[in-house]
Amino acid sequence: MEINLEKIGNQAKNAAYDLSLVSTEDKNKILLAMANDLRTKTDQILLANQKDLNEAKGLVKSFVDRLTLDESRIETIAQGLEQVAQLPNPLGDVTNGWVNHAGLQITQKRVPLGVVGIIYEARPNVTVDAAALCFKSGNAVILRGGKEAFNTNLKLVEILQTTLKENGYSKDTIQILTDTSHEVANKFMQLTGYLDVLIPRGGAKLIQTVVQNAKVPVIETGIGNCHIYVDQTADFEMAKKIVVNAKCQRPAVCNAAEKLLIHEDVASKYLPGIIAELKKNDVEIRADEAALEILQDSAIPAIEEDWKTEYNDYILGVKVVSSVDEAIKHINQYGTKHSETIVTNDYKKSQQFLDQVDAAAVYVNASTRFTDGFEFGFGAEIGISTQKLHARGPMGLEALTTTKYVVRGNGQIRE
Structure with missing residues (x-):
């Protein structure tokens, strides 16, 4: 069944708007509930992961290691959710403020990016890390994982979406593409009007493909020589x-x-x-x-x-x-x-x-x-930016925000 990227994008935009109305306290409660649900459904996650591992025979050892989950790694992922819940929320922070010559009160404050797209390879922890950081920072997220981790990623997103629904929030806040073909990936990279930013996580080939083909803003991450x-x-x-x-x-x-x-x-x-x-x-x-x-x-x-x-x-x-x-x-x-x-x-x-x-x-x-979001105290990371614009290094909550100017006047007009 062919997926409708425009529909997915529109659902994400609507979910991002709804998420802007959710308090930090409520977001933190959801993140803690997600952590608990991952722990209680560890057996389901391991079963899905084993399906992927069964199909990974012949791949290099280091690649299989990235793909593999066990109880310890799932516990680490759950702890990452809890750490994100404990972090201060940058949304609404005033980064600057002044009164101009006309008496206008000008402030600059942090706001969400909106809809974040993530394209990544065989590391299932990225699924949860990205979802947690985007949710806390007020962004809807559309995930496109690699085919090698397909079953694991679907199960993880299913658990996170169930937590959202059970607590009265839209499951469209966290979506995953169920078609991992290159054709759909290329269309995803060009989803202008819906994606506010696209973040690739993976090897040099994946990142360069995204940088060269995307029509939406890209934060380049990950290549580590x-x-x-x-x-x-x-x-x-x-x-x-x-x-x-x-x-x-x-x-x-x-x-x-x-x-x-x-x-x-x-x-x-x-x-x-x-x-x-x-x-x-x-x-x-x-x-x-x-x-x-x-x-x-x-x-x-x-x-x-x-x-x-x-x-x-x-x-x-x-x-x-x-x-x-x-x-x-x-x-x-x-x-x-x-x-x-x-x-x-x-x-x-x-x-x-x-x-x-x-x-x-x-x-x-x-x-x-x-060099890792968890080690740096960010709870998790959306990626490690190796470029210089917008964000650099491990990207936590603040890197998933932008700023806007809020200007208050009392009738001023420009002469």
Whole structure:
């Protein structure tokens, strides 16, 4: 059965208007009820997820990991809903105010974007994260998940919609496209008049497809060719721990490290120990000439394409550099403006790195894995913006709002 995108869009616009009349207190109650309903229906979610996993045979391990849900991950999703409920609502906040020369009282306040579209791949948690943040910030949302997570996403939305209906609210506040074809996705990207913004979450191919084909405003997110630079003053144990965590904890996510840059003064001393630890996790090392000379059979030669690539897998590019300046230049040339880390005990170099690296999140002595809405205290995230307009970095509630001017007068006219 062919879906009617215009009908879905119109339902979302109407739901967004109705949502503007709902108090923050009532929204929070709904979010807590959603969390409870996810917990009580865990078995249903796992059953739907298993259907997707049964059809995912032959896909790479890291992709399957993103798709997989278990009781622990469902609990984390529910906790995200509860954290969103506890966050202050930015709607109505006055960001500026003044009286102009004509005596007009001008204030600028936060309002919802309206209808938000999300296109994403095989991460079912995005379904709930996006719904929660949009609901709290007063936006209706239309979700288009990947076909690999189709059954899981439908079940999650069904549960959230049931919670809305049982509490007297429109299920059209949260909608999902039941056709995951590329044809429908392309039409969705061009749903002008209904979508106020479109946010893609996924790999480079998905994001570039949306950016190139969409006729509605797009917030570009997600591509993470992230680097760790180990300075010559770095503590070895700290560096090893950070590299292994950033690469291996969840290699398929956008904030995982893809490249290791290391200062030539400590490369011979530090690299063998770091790589040995990575090898325990079966990480493939692709090294430049200098690193290859040190690592020998523990690595294979890197090619130019490696420096540009987000692997999303147990693969790490390694390059020896002569200075923090060379590291910064390399990162700014090949990075995707996502998350970058320096490991150092030199304050001056850390400040130079923070100031000169062009990325949404820049770290000193910490794993890139912290670039995450939940870790930043946003409860969840709608995505991690790597662009510079409207929003940048993990996008929480405030990033799903815009502003409007409210002007009060007493009869003024312009001369």
